[in-house]
Structures are given as structure tokens and as C-alpha cells.
Amino acid sequence: MDNIKVIVVDDHPMVIEGMKAMLNQIRSVQVCAFASNAYEALDKVNEHLPDLVITDINMPEISGVELASKLKKDFPQIKIIGMSTFNERSYILQMMQNGADGYLIKSASKEEIEEAIVSVMNGKIYLSVDTAMTTQERRDIKTQPVLTRREKEILQLIGDGLTNPQIAEKLFISLNTVDTHRKNLLLKLDANNTASLVRQAIYFNLLYI
Numbered sequence: 001m002d003n004i005k006v007i008v009v010d011d012h013p014m015v016i017e018g019m020k021a022m023l024n025q026i027r028s029v030q031v032c033a034f035a036s037n038a039y040e041a042l043d044k045v046n047e048h049l050p051d052l053v054i055t056d057i058n059m060p061e062i063s064g065v066e067l068a069s070k071l072k073k074d075f076p077q078i079k080i081i082g083m084s085t086f087n088e089r090s091y092i093l094q095m096m097q098n099g100a101d102g103y104l105i106k107s108a109s110k111e112e113i114e115e116a117i118v119s120v121m122n123g124k125i126y127l128s129v130d131t132a133m134t135t136q137e138r139r140d141i142k143t144q145p146v147l148t149r150r151e152k153e154i155l156q157l158i159g160d161g162l163t164n165p166q167i168a169e170k171l172f173i174s175l176n177t178v179d180t181h182r183k184n185l186l187l188k189l190d191a192n193n194t195a196s197l198v199r200q201a202i203y204f205n206l207l208y209i
Contacts (some may be wrong), residue, residue, distance in 0.1 A: 004121060005048060007033045009055035009067065010083070015106060018051040020056065022110040028095040029117065038062035038070075045075060052117060054104070062156045065094045072099030073149055092173055093205055094126065099146065100125035145188040145204065152206065154181045159198050159207040 008019045016034050030059040032048040035041035037059055045053065053071060057064035068080050081102040082095035092103050094193050101120040104113065105128045110126065147155065157167045165181065176196045189204070191197035200203050201207045 002028050004029050004116070004117060005032045006030065006052045007035060007044050007050045007061070008039065008053060009035045009038070009053060010057065011036050011059050011062070015056070019113075022113055025110055026117070028058065029114075038064075038067040041067060042070065045071065045078070047051075049075075051076060051121065052079045052081065054081045054083055055085075055106060057082050057095060065098050066183065067151070068095060068100045069098040075148070081116055081120060082124070087128065097147075104128045105144070107169060124192055145206075147188065148158040150187055151181055154178060154205060155185055155197075155201055158182070158185075159201060178182045 007022060008016060008023070008031065010016050013036075015160065016036075020034070020059065022033060023029050027029055032050055033044040035044050041053065041055065044050075053067075055064040055067055059067075064082055064084075069125075069182055070081065071078055071080060079102075080100045082100045082103055083104045084091055085106050087105050094161065095103055102116050103123060104126075104177070108116070108128055116126040116128070153171065154167055157170065164175055164178045168178045171178075186197055189197055189200040191200050198207070
């Protein structure tokens with residue numbers, strides 16, 4: 001896989017310089033831009049249309065989590081790798097639930113960064129080798145369903161106990177549209193009724209309860 005266009009987003013100049021040095025050593029990667037915040041990142045993405053965005057999670061104003069969500073909504077074809085100094089499960093879950101395809105610790109080596117890029121570009125989920133998670137937790141995240149913004153909205157309303165007609169009225173959409181989304185949710189979460197759908201949603205931390 002050659003000429004993978006990458007944009008790196010981080011508000012720390014030293015991190016940017018470090019990533020630049022390592023990415024320039026990876027033959028298949030073409031670094032097309034750097035950004036220091038989410039607003040700048042969105043401008044750069046519109047300008048360069050990269051294959052991959054590597055973004056810090058903890059940024060001022062708009063976080064990497066929010067940026068990932070926005071990118072997946074507007075540019076679903078772009079792969080996203082979240083990057084952080086933290087290796088807590090909650091950070092990883094937030095990133096993956098909002099569309100990220102991988103997660104790296106900032107101390108990752110050039111070899112691991114290359115492995116992460118190759119993995120996500122091949123449609124796989126990548127989690128840093130330094131991530132403090134059990135084997136089961138890693139397996140759970142790698143099998144976690146990816147939901148659209150509307151599916152997340154409807155799932156939350158189902159979890160709140162609303163019926164299909166109530167959801168349709170609340171979101172100003174047709175009953176048929178709600179029914180279609182509900183069927184997609186059942187399929188994605190491997191559930192056969194509302195009760196099991198809610199259980200699966202809680203298991204994957206997809207509901208605010």
C-alpha cells in the first residue's frame with residue numbers, strides 16, 4: 001500500500017516534530033499537512049482529502065473525540081487513529097465509539113506507528129501494544145459495533161423507553177425510518193428484541209444511563 005496521505009493533528013509542537021520525523025521514515029506514507037487544533041484540521045482535510053488522520057485526543061476547544069465524530073460524518077472513507085499519553089479504557093472507548101479505527105500511545109515507536117497505519121488502512125482495528133487492557137477488553141473493542149449519529153440518537157431514545165411512534169415524533173422523521181434504524185441496530189448489536197438490544201448497548205457502553 002503506497003502513498004498513504006496522512007494529516008497529523010496535535011497542539012504540541014514537539015509531538016508534531018516527533019511524528020513528522022517518524023512518518024517521514026515510512027516509505028508508504030506521504031505527510032500532506034499538520035494541524036494544531038480541530039478547526040485547522042477540518043480545513044486541512046477539506047484541502048487535501050487525506051486517507052488517514054492521526055489526531056491527539058486531548059485538545060483545547062474541540063477534542064479529538066469530537067473531531068473523529070465530525071470526520072466520520074463528513075468523510076466516512078477517511079481512516080482515523082486516536083493518539084494520547086493516556087492508556088485508559090475510557091479514552092479508547094470514547095474514541096472508538098466516535099469513529100476511530102485505531103488508538104496509539106504517544107510513546108509508540110516508528111515500527112508500531114507503521115503497523116497501526118497498515119492495519120487501519122486494511123480495514124482492521126488497531127490498539128497500541130502499550131494499552132492497559134485485558135485480552136477480553138481488547139476483543140470487545142475490536143468487535144464493538146460502529147453506529148451512525150442517527151443510530152446512536154435512536155438507540156438512546158430506545159434505552160429511555162420511547163416507542164417507535166414517540167421516537168418518530170420526537171425526531172421529526174417517519175415511522176418507517178425509525179423502524180429501519182431499529183432493525184439495523186438489532187443487526188449491528190446482534191440482538192433479537194428490545195431488551196437484548198438495550199443489554200448489548202449497555203455492555204458496549206453505548207447508552208447514557
